[in-house]
Amino acid sequence: MTVSEIGGWLASRTRVLDGATGSELLRRGVEPARTLWGVGALEEAPEAVRALHRDYAAAGAEAITAATFRVAPYALRRAGMAERAAELAALAVRLAREGAAAAGRDALVLASQTTLEDCYRPDLVPDDATLAREHAATSQVLAQARPDAILLETINTAREARAAATAAAATGLPVIVSFACRRGMLLSGEEPGDAAAEAAVPGVVAIGVNCTSVEETLSALIRVAAATALPLVAYANNAWHAADSPWLAAEPVPPEEFACRAAAWTAAGARLVGGCCGTGPEHIAAIAARLAPERG
Numbered sequence: 001m002t003v004s005e006i007g008g009w010l011a012s013r014t015r016v017l018d019g020a021t022g023s024e025l026l027r028r029g030v031e032p033a034r035t036l037w038g039v040g041a042l043e044e045a046p047e048a049v050r051a052l053h054r055d056y057a058a059a060g061a062e063a064i065t066a067a068t069f070r071v072a073p074y075a076l077r078r079a080g081m082a083e084r085a086a087e088l089a090a091l092a093v094r095l096a097r098e099g100a101a102a103a104g105r106d107a108l109v110l111a112s113q114t115t116l117e118d119c120y121r122p123d124l125v126p127d128d129a130t131l132a133r134e135h136a137a138t139s140q141v142l143a144q145a146r147p148d149a150i151l152l153e154t155i156n157t158a159r160e161a162r163a164a165a166t167a168a169a170a171t172g173l174p175v176i177v178s179f180a181c182r183r184g185m186l187l188s189g190e191e192p193g194d195a196a197a198e199a200a201v202p203g204v205v206a207i208g209v210n211c212t213s214v215e216e217t218l219s220a221l222i223r224v225a226a227a228t229a230l231p232l233v234a235y236a237n238n239a240w241h242a243a244d245s246p247w248l249a250a251e252p253v254p255p256e257e258f259a260c261r262a263a264a265w266t267a268a269g270a271r272l273v274g275g276c277c278g279t280g281p282e283h284i285a286a287i288a289a290r291l292a293p294e295r296g
Contacts, residue, residue: 016287
């Protein structure tokens with residue numbers, strides 16, 4: 001789809017995004033998903049990845065996120081797999097399309113692209129030259145896999161957001177940008193509205209918040225909304241955390257309550273809502289049901 005087509009798709013009504021890939025595969029016992037947050041599953045359990053995409057589409061997701069979160073030459077290079085970036089990206093996008101088709105749904109496929117370093121460690125963000133070079137390489141690999149759009153997610157600084165958005169938009173694909181936040185601010189401590197303004201380069205069709213606690217997503221989203229006229233995206237972390245993200249620790253929110261929170265995000269301007277780490281198809285089904293009157 002073109003930038004204008006995606007813009008129209010979002011403007012027509014609120015759309016349902018899928019939920020977590022990595023954490024849900026692990027919850028289902030797919031241990032290879034621990035390798036580069038999903039890359040291992042692409043290699044060793046592609047049928048499980050396809051099945052998860054099918055389940056999200058069946059639950060009502062209108063946009064499916066391909067398992068390309070760490071399919072970047074920068075990340076794969078460290079594992080001695082850089083030459084396989086294009087192959088893995090193509091596989092991930094194909095599995096997403098096949099999963100949606102298996103559910104009888106014509107969902108969009110978004111190629112996930114994230115920070116070069118740990119998405120919870122803004123202190124590790126590389127210099128500007130490295131950001132420009134490596135995000136351009138990643139965006140080109142993803143574009144060659146022919147997704148419908150690139151989803152820049154769990155971005156933790158305005159500087160990397162600008163570099164990644166510029167690189168992704170240069171492919172001609174529509175771009176969605178989403179920030180990881182804590183206490184209403186980016187993990188870097190920057191104001192979300194300022195970061196949104198930095199990232200709003202031509203070709204970006206939506207900006208918002210992800211991998212932020214359910215409790216704090218709305219406040220961060222409101223700050224983004226104050227700085228941009230673009231449609232918003234929101235998909236919260238549901239109590240899934242690791243040693244480097246203790247602020248995400250919480251009691252998991254059940255599907256119906258999660259859908260209620262999603263309704264608040266849509267009231268704040270979100271046009272694409274779903275779930276991040278710690279969510280599954282049941283959360284997406286609850287959101288889809290909540291939005292059913294609007295969806296007709």
